[in-house]
Amino acid sequence: MTKRKQTKLIHEGKYVAEVDIELIESNEAWSPYISLDDAYKLDSVREALRKNNIKAAAKYARVFELFPISA
Numbered sequence: 146m147t148k149r150k151q152t153k154l155i156h157e158g159k160y161v162a163e164v165d166i167e168l169i170e171s172n173e174a175w176s177p178y179i180s181l182d183d184a185y186k187l188d189s190v191r192e193a194l195r196k197n198n199i200k201a202a203a204k205y206a207r208v209f210e211l212f213p214i215s216a
Contacts, residue, residue, distance in 0.1 A: 147169075
């Protein structure tokens with residue numbers, strides 16, 4: 146079993162968050178997969194962004210605000 150780091154992007158409304166997780170690779174059929182803690186982390190960030198709670202999302206991720214270039 147090996148682990149490697151990956152960054153997942155979560156887009157909610159006008160925000161995007163970069164969340165660092167670990168992918169677990171093994172010889173099982175479900176490989177690669179993420180740990181339960183990383184899954185909860187992704188869910189927490191997504192829920193915080195939905196509620197516009199940037200402070201809570203920033204505990205686990207780098208948060209960016211999106212702006213349109215032209216109307």
